[in-house]
Amino acid sequence: MKYIYDILLNLSKDNLFEFYEWKTNDYIMHIKKIPIIRVDDKTLFDVVNKNIKIKEEFLLRFENLFETYTKENYKKYKALVLFSNCKKTIAVNFNSKKISSEKSSLLIDEEIEANEFAKEISLTKLKYEVLNMNDKSLLTREEKEKNKFLIVEIEKMKRKKEFEKLKYFYFEFANEKLENIDLIYEKFKKNLQTKWSINHENLYKVIKLSCIKK
Numbered sequence: 376m377k378y379i380y381d382i383l384l385n386l387s388k389d390n391l392f393e394f395y396e397w398k399t400n401d402y403i404m405h406i407k408k409i410p411i412i413r414v415d416d417k418t419l420f421d422v423v424n425k426n427i428k429i430k431e432e433f434l435l436r437f438e439n440l441f442e443t444y445t446k447e448n449y450k451k452y453k454a455l456v457l458f459s460n461c462k463k464t465i466a467v468n469f470n471s472k473k474i475s476s477e478k479s480s481l482l483i484d485e486e487i488e489a490n491e492f493a494k495e496i497s498l499t500k501l502k503y504e505v506l507n508m509n510d511k512s513l514l515t516r517e518e519k520e521k522n523k524f525l526i527v528e529i530e531k532m533k534r535k536k537e538f539e540k541l542k543y544f545y546f547e548f549a550n551e552k553l554e555n556i557d558l559i560y561e562k563f564k565k566n567l568q569t570k571w572s573i574n575h576e577n578l579y580k581v582i583k584l585s586c587i588k589k
Contacts, residue, residue: 379411382485384466386477394482396516408442411457413496419460426506428474459493518571521579528582529563548578
């Protein structure tokens with residue numbers, strides 16, 4: 376088993392924040408020791424962007440091999456492992472159901488070190504099942520926060536029956552006039568699950584401005 380020593384992680388459920396997106400109030404774990412495996416490009420892509428379920432023997436192989444400087448972390452994380460394709464390295468925790476549950480990027484200097492280290496490791500053929508695509512994994516932290524704001528505000532408009540506002544904002548977003556509120560609401564919900572675009576950004580600015588003017 377190969378290990379990387381003395382790194383920082385910012386593990387988060389359903390989010391993989393790049394190191395430059397970390398915030399001072401995030402819970403940063405100081406890892407004393409963590410196993411690392413080398414995988415191919417496709418496997419790393421799946422690990423980063425999808426929720427996967429690994430085979431039982433893999434979970435048992437890596438269970439509780441990591442070490443931290445605080446004891447409470449041992450109860451929270453079951454199998455914490457670094458995955459690297461020698462170009463990118465991320466940390467992933469697998470829960471008792473063998474499903475990837477939390478992920479973290481590395482600080483840039485620590486990732487460079489891990490990438491170089493991985494070049495000396497034999498390739499591991501990981502057996503896993505893809506459960507689903509994490510649609511929001513390709514969004515930046517700022518985009519995720521803006522997206523959450525839009526969802527909350529649109530839900531609020533529907534709940535308060537501010538239908539004219541919903542019609543107006545949907546037209547601003549899609550350049551399409553609709554009168555059916557249920558259809559507008561469903562289209563908004565569907566579009567807010569897609570990749571962030573200039574239309575999302577413009578909608579955010581317009582709704583944010585309307586909130587400030589209240």
